Amino acid sequence: MEEKINALRAELEADRASVHNKEELSAFWQKYLSKNGSVTGLTKSLRDVPKEDRPAAGKLINACKVWAEEQYQALSDEIDAAELAARNKAEAIDITLPAVRRPVGSLHPITLVKNQIVDIFAGMGFDVFDGPEIEDDDHNFTRLNVPKNHPARDMQDTFYVAPDIELRTQTSGGQIRVMDQQKPPIKVLSPGRVFRSDSDATHSPMFHQMEGLVVDRGITLCDLQGMLDKFVQAMFGPEVKTRLRPSYFPFTEPSVEVDVFCFECGGKGCPLCKHSGWIEVLGAGMVHQNVLRNCGIDPEVYSGFAFGIGIERIAMLKYGINNIGLMFENDLRFLKQFQD
Numbered sequence: 001m002e003e004k005i006n007a008l009r010a011e012l013e014a015d016r017a018s019v020h021n022k023e024e025l026s027a028f029w030q031k032y033l034s035k036n037g038s039v040t041g042l043t044k045s046l047r048d049v050p051k052e053d054r055p056a057a058g059k060l061i062n063a064c065k066v067w068a069e070e071q072y073q074a075l076s077d078e079i080d081a082a083e084l085a086a087r088n089k090a091e092a093i094d095i096t097l098p099a100v101r102r103p104v105g106s107l108h109p110i111t112l113v114k115n116q117i118v119d120i121f122a123g124m125g126f127d128v129f130d131g132p133e134i135e136d137d138d139h140n141f142t143r144l145n146v147p148k149n150h151p152a153r154d155m156q157d158t159f160y161v162a163p164d165i166e167l168r169t170q171t172s173g174g175q176i177r178v179m180d181q182q183k184p185p186i187k188v189l190s191p192g193r194v195f196r197s198d199s200d201a202t203h204s205p206m207f208h209q210m211e212g213l214v215v216d217r218g219i220t221l222c223d224l225q226g227m228l229d230k231f232v233q234a235m236f237g238p239e240v241k242t243r244l245r246p247s248y249f250p251f252t253e254p255s256v257e258v259d260v261f262c263f264e265c266g267g268k269g270c271p272l273c274k275h276s277g278w279i280e281v282l283g284a285g286m287v288h289q290n291v292l293r294n295c296g297i298d299p300e301v302y303s304g305f306a307f308g309i310g311i312e313r314i315a316m317l318k319y320g321i322n323n324i325g326l327m328f329e330n331d332l333r334f335l336k337q338f339q340d
Helices: 002-016 022-032 040-048 051-090 109-122 173-181 221-236 289-294 311-319 324-328
Strands: 134-136 160-162 165-167 186-195 206-216 242-249 252-261 278-287 303-310
Touching: 002 022, 002 040, 002 051, 022 051, 040 051, 109 186, 109 206, 109 221, 109 311, 173 186, 173 206, 173 289, 206 221, 206 311, 221 242, 221 252, 221 278, 221 303, 221 311, 242 278, 252 303, 278 289, 278 311, 303 311, 311 324
Parallel strands: none
Antiparallel strands: 134 165, 160 165, 186 206, 206 303, 242 252, 252 278, 278 303
8 A cells, every 4th residue: 555655646746747727737636636536546445455454554545635635735826826927927017108198178168157157146146046947837938927928939939848848948937936935135046058949050959048136125227237247357358348238028127138348359340249349248137027026026125137148158259169069069179178
């Protein structure tokens, strides 16, 4: 038995030298240590050993098993270490190479302008209110003094999603919701997306608007113009002036269109201002008494003004953009030009 074990140990040591990977290690295990392996099979040969010699032979066999398992474990550790070293070498990073430069992103021009407008009016004490984009007819038209048969409804080609439910055509519905929830004094901005069936170089069926509302005792049109002067000067430059032209909106009376002195040519006339020296920027007016009454506010005690700013229009003027579609195409060549 001792001669048989010594011969097996010599054979195992010879085979051990030829094991270099997991596949060869598995074959090594199958040959020597599996259920039918040579080392495991030594136990079966005990029946051929005389009874009186079996205890000594058993000790030799057990010692051979322990040794063979130690040889296998040492081989396994060596192969694992070699594979790890090879993987680390293959995955090594040459830190002397220049790093991959990733471009720094920037905010969308609409977001930039929206944030600037909010910051300007927040400095004047305005709060911000976000209304729903799907609005009922009552908030979007009726309580804004636009009755069912009023021709003003035809001025805004509306996307209806159900009878008396539409995609809002203006964020003015947020003013109604604020006046329902809060009594004067009120100073609030209502920004967001609005929807109208209109599309050309300067119009989009989806665009962004910023409505403003101030309601308190003794509010006048002079307060409106003074506030808008501060706004356009903060947005376009300290030398820019405003003028008010009479206009019509169902929810304000009197209503005005607000123009700014052309900051491109200084009023001399250029393509931007269509050679008039003035640029139209927004609509505004004193809140109609019917709108105040519809919200439970006494127009004999309180008055107010409202204004609506097209954010895309301000962005186009501020950054010299000649086609509104550029702001919705997600072209990085266009977007990367704008930095906060």
